[in-house]
Amino acid sequence: MAATNHTFHPDVFLLWGIPGLEELHIWLSIPFCTMYVLALGGNSLLIILICMEHSLHEPMYFFLAMLSLCDLLLSSTIMPKMLAIFWFKDRVISFQACMTQMFSVIAIFVMESTVLLAMAFDRFLAICFPLRYTMILTPSVIRKIVAFCVTRGLLITSPFIFLVERLPFCGNSIIADTYCEQTKICRLACADITANNIYTLVLSFLSTGLDVILISISYTFILRAVFRLPSRDAQLKALGTCSSHVCVIFMFYIPAYLTVLISHMYYGILLTNLYIVVPPALNPLIYGIRTKQIRDHIIHSFCQLGLGGLARGLRDN
Numbered sequence: 001m002a003a004t005n006h007t008f009h010p011d012v013f014l015l016w017g018i019p020g021l022e023e024l025h026i027w028l029s030i031p032f033c034t035m036y037v038l039a040l041g042g043n044s045l046l047i048i049l050i051c052m053e054h055s056l057h058e059p060m061y062f063f064l065a066m067l068s069l070c071d072l073l074l075s076s077t078i079m080p081k082m083l084a085i086f087w088f089k090d091r092v093i094s095f096q097a098c099m100t101q102m103f104s105v106i107a108i109f110v111m112e113s114t115v116l117l118a119m120a121f122d123r124f125l126a127i128c129f130p131l132r133y134t135m136i137l138t139p140s141v142i143r144k145i146v147a148f149c150v151t152r153g154l155l156i157t158s159p160f161i162f163l164v165e166r167l168p169f170c171g172n173s174i175i176a177d178t179y180c181e182q183t184k185i186c187r188l189a190c191a192d193i194t195a196n197n198i199y200t201l202v203l204s205f206l207s208t209g210l211d212v213i214l215i216s217i218s219y220t221f222i223l224r225a226v227f228r229l230p231s232r233d234a235q236l237k238a239l240g241t242c243s244s245h246v247c248v249i250f251m252f253y254i255p256a257y258l259t260v261l262i263s264h265m266y267y268g269i270l271l272t273n274l275y276i277v278v279p280p281a282l283n284p285l286i287y288g289i290r291t292k293q294i295r296d297h298i299i300h301s302f303c304q305l306g307l308g309g310l311a312r313g314l315r316d317n
């Protein structure tokens with residue numbers, strides 16, 4: 001009987017949503033649903049545009065398509081279930097579905113962080129070694145970077161499945177969140193979770209921590225190269241090619257660290273959920289408005305569809 005208890009997993013967990021704000025769930029669903037629709041539409045448009053337009057078949061845009069795909073997957077892993085909780089009080093999720101969601105969220109997060117690192121490397125090469133840029137970032141190298149992003153996310157995240165599966169769950173199966181967040185699942189276990197906590201710290205360093213350090217180093221070299229350019233116009237043009245990427249970096253990493261620092265329950269959950277849907281909704285707008293090649297193609301597409309007003313609005317911006 002003791003062995004049975006040691007390996008016991010509940011059939012289901014209950015995702016409670018945002019504790020203390022249950023009466024506001026239906027109202028909270030409106031901005032979340034709106035941003036999710038924007039994320040789906042904007043990122044899908046970017047991916048289709050980059051795939052179809054041969055003039056956008058360059059390393060920077062391939063990495064942007066990867067970023068958009070990660071945004072789509074991350075928001076779609078969490079938002080449908082969250083909206084079901086808010087709209088229909090559908091809180092039940094099976095143990096295996098919960099493990100799948102937990103694994104997917106962490107893996108996609110690591111992949112997206114790796115993509116941002118790859119984009120920083122792309123800008124480093126474009127500005128510091130412009131004459132060798134196309135020789136270094138060949139299609140073969142880009143395919144290897146894509147494979148590395150995916151493999152890194154899967155390999156770093158895989159131990160979490162074993163670490164959580166080994167835990168016994170003896171009583172409470174209510175997760176005070178809108179999705180299966182790894183640390184909150186572990187807190188429900190009636191066993192020592194030190195190994196889980198240690199590996200969480202290891203993963204944080206091996207993924208976002210290391211990536212932030214390498215991105216910072218890349219931009220140190222980029223800024224040094226930019227300020228050595230002879231003219232002010234050349235400096236501004238070089239910085240302009242990095243501005244969209246810098247905005248996305250800030251939107252990705254700063255809220256991630258803030259969610260760790262905020263201890264209040266529903267403020268922390270709200271920030272986490274906003275973090276999951278706001279960057280995916282805004283990233284296409286940032287790149288669509290600030291990147292001339294993408295903006296021109298979107299304007300051309302809107303004009304062909306008879307949406308002249310939207311096209312003029314984008315052109316004015």
